[in-house]
Amino acid sequence: MLGLMQDWPLLCHRIIDHAAKVHSGREVVTRSVEGPIHRTNYAEIRGRALKLAQRLDRQGIKLGDRVATIAWNTWRHLEAWYGIMGIGAVCHTVNPRLFPDQIAWIINHAEDRIVMTDITFIPILEKIADRLPSVERYIVLTDKVHMPQTALKNAVPYEDWIAEADGDFTWKTFDENTAAAMCYTSGTTGNPKGVVYSHRSNVLHSMIVNSADALGAASKDTMLPMVPLFHANSWGIAFSAPSMGTKLVMPGAKLDGASVYELLSSEKVTFTAGVPTVWLMLLQHMETNNLRLPDLKVVICGGSAAPRSVIKAFDDMGIEVRHSWGMTEMSSRGTAGALQGKFSHLKGDAKLDRLQMQGYAPFMVEMKITDDAGNELPWDGTTPGRLKVRGPAISGAYYRVNDNILDGEGFFDTGDVATLDEYGYVRITDRSKDVIKSGGEWISSIDLENLAVEHPKVAEAAVIGIHHPKWGERPLLILQVRKGESATREEILGFMDGKIAKWWMPDDVAFVDSIPHTATGKILKTALREQFRGYSFPNAAA
């Protein structure tokens, strides 16, 4: 017996239809790439997205064709998402911070037919354009006045191009499992892998994000996504904000502390989301200039482990900081670190301890941890295991990769190692590729890094496992000190001593000028392992 409810497929463009109807005048404010602040609203965004859809359709872009965007967070980029998806084409967001070779590889792998780009990235594209045979034309996200000279094939300013359409167009309809978007992973552990979102998964994910403990912004709220539209599906914000009628503030190309503070403050932003690096920049700017953000209520911090100092700084200002863990493959939301009722009374270090965990899974994200053989491990808060996940907005396969990536129960291995406690709180202790196995036991590199950066002289810390004749592997602590500071091995190890189990203490400390990062700001341990390939511990003489 079937239910007798309406057949209403979950399609992304229905979100912008809703916003344009019920929250038509709600603003989308952008620091434009060209410079000035630009203001529009959801009704206009939809109208222009329809023009784009019509123009793409006339160009012969069909269901399933890939259209790439390489662009900052702006209103035009948002229009591009809805315009592309609204005809059943696939919006492929490309991360401009990848190496040019990686960008070329990704565009070719996706076989993008059109590339929509900000002015900023024209030089990169010009360098690789002759290696991109599938690309038929480039749309530059600007107007005629700001259009630079470029050799890119059939390049045309976005504003002129969509002006060729009159907007008298209706979205296409299709099955909700149709591909809507593609995003490649950050390439931290190897080459980026192609994740293909469906309309259904995007809509369901936006509903997860809209729930109170995940993000839960209301229509009266104002959201500034520091997380780029090209990073892991923009953490769902490009869908969740219009679906609720939340005002959007787009930071464009300027992500430095001063620029971000200015927008947060002048637009009275109440919710924001981004990686730890941008919060470090913002907090430093605020501290130096003794600034406050009285309207800001919630900061989502994710993408890599949030330093305790960042959590404490926001918490001290009375701003709720939610540490989130997620992946490109999870659309991106895996957890959110809201405090459950049981913990809402916590204060001081106990509170920070809880906030520094990665939070717990929302409904629609199922979790388990297992040993290497796939046996489930207990949720006791101490046993680390491979974290595996299941849900309707989680990858079941990579694009053009035939491997089965699900286990017998349909769970996807995140590649992360974590503990889970009885309240469902996750603590990410490592990537399984970064885990240090000493005498058969696991040492968490993230825990060591978190502790080391608490030392006032340390700017950033990375721990890698180095072969040890007796223990198999032992931790090497690699440090970048703060500008103008210098530190010694003994000073740092002395600071750490007593705060962790004795056998976790790094066997050595190496100081480097800078720690290498991925395109999304994570520590690139593959590069560090390469760099320290010849290294052996002073105490390693067999």
Place this chain on the structure above:
Amino acid sequence: MLGLMQDWPLLCHRIIDHAAKVHSGREVVTRSVEGPIHRTNYAEIRGRALKLAQRLDRQGIKLGDRVATIAWNTWRHLEAWYGIMGIGAVCHTVNPRLFPDQIAWIINHAEDRIVMTDITFIPILEKIADRLPSVERYIVLTDKVHMPQTALKNAVPYEDWIAEADGDFTWKTFDENTAAAMCYTSGTTGNPKGVVYSHRSNVLHSMIVNSADALGAASKDTMLPMVPLFHANSWGIAFSAPSMGTKLVMPGAKLDGASVYELLSSEKVTFTAGVPTVWLMLLQHMETNNLRLPDLKVVICGGSAAPRSVIKAFDDMGIEVRHSWGMTEMSSRGTAGALQGKFSHLKGDAKLDRLQMQGYAPFMVEMKITDDAGNELPWDGTTPGRLKVRGPAISGAYYRVNDNILDGEGFFDTGDVATLDEYGYVRITDRSKDVIKSGGEWISSIDLENLAVEHPKVAEAAVIGIHHPKWGERPLLILQVRKGESATREEILGFMDGKIAKWWMPDDVAFVDSIPHTATGKILKTALREQFRGYSFPNAAA
């Protein structure tokens, strides 16, 4: 091209799985029908629901079979929902306040195989049992100690019955469009009609309810649903609360002001939801005893138009009151009256005016208003039209009724008449069957009723259209005055004069001892029209 995300059907029992895993210790507190306060949690609820599922399965209850519940809001009733749905059977909630004949008609129409009932309703069932051929056995939601003597076929106490199962059972899996539950409409305008929810529609609806402007409770919140599980899908709360890990407080059989206040206060409830009648009782109790509810943050008021006095009373206490409109056919959420950013600064009467509207549609509820011929009418805040809706949690057909209930665009006619403004705010002015057509123009009976009840002597007001030789129809105002009061026609009309258009003024006022209500507390205008069938206006002499 399809997305490459996991195939994870939206199934109701996955909600209780999530709650039992991530919010296992979160409490469900009930004022039990037997008397004492009962405490359990989501992990236990799931364990017992699994036992019920196993026991039903052993009884031969199969996919698609209907199992009825006639019960108050208790933990056992909640277990029954998940246990029944978890094997693909259909949980048919029956409203015990219907006339016995209606109850019999509904149970027969649904062909329920099992009836699960509270002690309270045994006498009603005993009266109609010999007319219920499809029912094979009765499960009484109590334990052996409290089990009354009854002639009901194969009657057994719930606790004994589920104790026959050991709970070593796994939910069945099936397509997400499988029927999960049934609920008949309230029978305000005719005979109740059978609405059949699917697993998909229930899960999607719970996600709507979880969004900030609809309900948006967090895991740290405590929710007391005054709305019964048998009323319009419990407004989604039986799903939304466990999906978020929100603590639940169940009022059982005691809905009077004192009992409800006691629970709201002692359990520090933060969210609650119910029909205007229960709020009137609560507010009167609080006023009489000079009480406060410092923990309560949000009150949802829906099911029929919320009196301004109720809205004002909560607002004066600093409690956010959200006026919601919905229907059994909408699972039930149609709108919620949170204040959009544009209106959040409002004060005094301007604020009350906005709060008294029925709010706006969340994402996944599409709306239009049309004239009788189906032409769309403008969202100008003044033009009333037939309100039509579309979405994945809205009925596409009634159970065992062959009529097509959708228009050419797939919209369902709500039977309500409303205005929509440019911000999407709905104002319900009438049922289309209750609309008064005077000289070709519509007069809103709800507006007249709202105004009349503002008179201090008036307890309740109903307006019906009575034939008029000149105008076609004119409004008759029917009043029930407060206990101990008496009022005159002139007094009331004088009070209304100047507050509405002259031609809206009722042509006469009739005083009655009591205004008849439906099983869900709505004014039963069909009965009033019957009662005033012979009436003609004093001014109606042709």
